[in-house]
Amino acid sequence: MNFLYAAYTATWVIHIVYLGTLLQRYRHLRSEIEELKRK
Amino acid sequence: MKRVFPILAVLTAALLSYAVYEGLIAAPTDQLQGDVYRIIYYHVPSAWTAFLLFVINFVASVQYLARANPRADRLADRIVIAIGVAVCVSTFLVPLPKGIHPSSVATTGIAMAALYFLIKKCFSRQQVDVLAVVGAEVGVVFCTVVLVTGPLWARPVWGIWWAPGDIRLTSTLVLWLIYVSYLMLRRFSSSGQTAVLAAALAIFGALDVPLVYFSIWFFRTQHPQPVIGGGGSIDPRMLHVLLINWLAFLCFAALICWSRFRLEVLQRELEEAHALQALAGPRSSR
C-alpha cells in the first residue's frame, strides 16, 4: 500500500518540479525582457 | 487566447481529480495484487502519453528536415501518404501477431499520416522545430514518471525492483536515454545548427526503437525473466478507469506543452532581439 502512495506522490512531485522549472524560466525571461525594454 | 488557458486548467484539474477518485476508490480491487495494482492508473497512461509525445517529436523532426526546400517537402508528403496507405493495406495481407487487431494497426497508420498533415497545416517550419523540443522535453518528463512508478509497482508485486529482460520497462529506459541525449544535444550545440542536428538524432532514435524492442525480446527468450506488468485480459471496469486517467493526463500534457511552447517562442524572440541589438551596436540603442 505504501508503494501505491509513493508512486502517486512521486508522479506529482516530478510534474510539480518540472512546472516549477518552467515558471522559473518564464520569470527569468520576463525580467530580461523588461531590461531590454528599458535600454 | 489568454482567457482560454485558465479555463482549460480548471477543467483539467477537475478531470484529474475525478480520475484519481475513480482510480483510488471507485475501481474494483484486483484479486491477485490487492490495492497496489492501482499504480497502473498512473503508470500506463503516462507511458502512452510519453510515446505520443515522442511520436510528435519524430513527426516534427522529419517535417523540419523535409520543409527545408519545396522538392523535399513534396517528396515527404508523398512518402507519408504512401506509408499510410501501405500500413492500411498490409493489415489485410500480412498475418499479424496474436493480440493485435488489424483495425488498431490501420488506425495507427492513418492517425500518424493525419498527424503529419495536421502539424504541417497548423505550424510554420520554425514552429515545427519548437514543437519537436516541446514533444521531447515533456515526453521525457512523462517517461521519467513511467520509470519511477514501474519499479514501485514491480517491487511489492513481483519482489524485484527491476528485471533487465522486462521488455516494456527496459525499452522505455532506452527510449528515455535516447531522448535525454537528444535534449543534451539541443543544449550543447550552437544555435544555428541545433534544429537540423537534433532532427537527425530524433530520426536515428526512431529507427532504433524497433531494434531495441526485438533485441530485448530475444534476450528474454534466452534468459527467462519474470514478466512485469502481466499480459492477459483486463476487467472492463478497470479499462474504463484506465481510459479516464489517460484522458486526464492527455489534457494535462496538452496544457504543459502549450505553456512550454509559449515559453520557447518567447525565448527565441528574446534571443533574436539580443542578436539585433548586438548587431546594431552599443551606441545606437537610442
Place this chain on the structure above:
Amino acid sequence: MSRPSGVAGATLAKDLRLEWRSKDALNSMLFFSLLVVVVFSFSFDPIAEESRRIAGGLIWVAFLFAAVVALNQTWARELRNQVLDAYRVSPAAPNSLFLAKALGNFVFVTVLETLMTPLFIVFYQLRSLGPAWQLIPIAVLGTWALVVNGTFFAAISLRTRSREIMLPLLLFPISIPAILAMVNGTAAVLTGEFSARFWIALLACYDVVFTTACLLLFETVLQAE
C-alpha cells in the same frame, strides 16, 4: 569530375597513410585498451567457468571505450586544417567523405581488436565452447555498427561544446541493441549454451538500417548552418 569511389578511396588512403606515419591515434588507443584490459582483470576475478559468461560483456565494453577514443579524433585533423569547409564547397559527394572516414575508423578499431583479443584470452584463460568462427561475423558486424554511428555522431558533436563527452552521450543509447547483440552473441559462442544466429542477424539488420540512415542524412548534417 572524380567518381565517388575515387574520392572515398583517396580520402581513405590519405587517412591511413597519415596515421601510419604519425601513429598518434593508434598508440593512444592501444595503450588505453591495454589499461582497460588490466583494470578489468583486477576488477573481475577470472575463474574459468564465470569468465566465459561475462567475458563477452567485458571485451565489448573495453572495445567500445577504445572505439570512442578513436572516433573522437575522426574529424579533429579535418577541423585543424579547415578541410571540412573545403569539402563543403567541393563537388565531391559528401557520402564519399563519410564512407572514407567510417572505413578508416573501421580499420583502426579492427586493428585494435586484433591486438587486444590475445590479451583477453591470456588474462581470462578463454576457450570457446561453441562455434568459434561465429565470432568473426559478430566482430565485423558489431565493429561496423559502432563505427558507422560513431563517425556520424562525431560529425554532429563537432558543432557542440564539450565535443569529446558529447560523442559517447549520443552514441551509447542508440547503440544499445547492437551492444546487446555483440555481448550476448559472444557469450553464446563462448559458453556454447545458445545459438548466436539471431544476434548475428540482428547485427546485420542494425548495420543495414543505420548505414542507410547515415548515408542519407550525412549531407544534411555537413551542410547544417
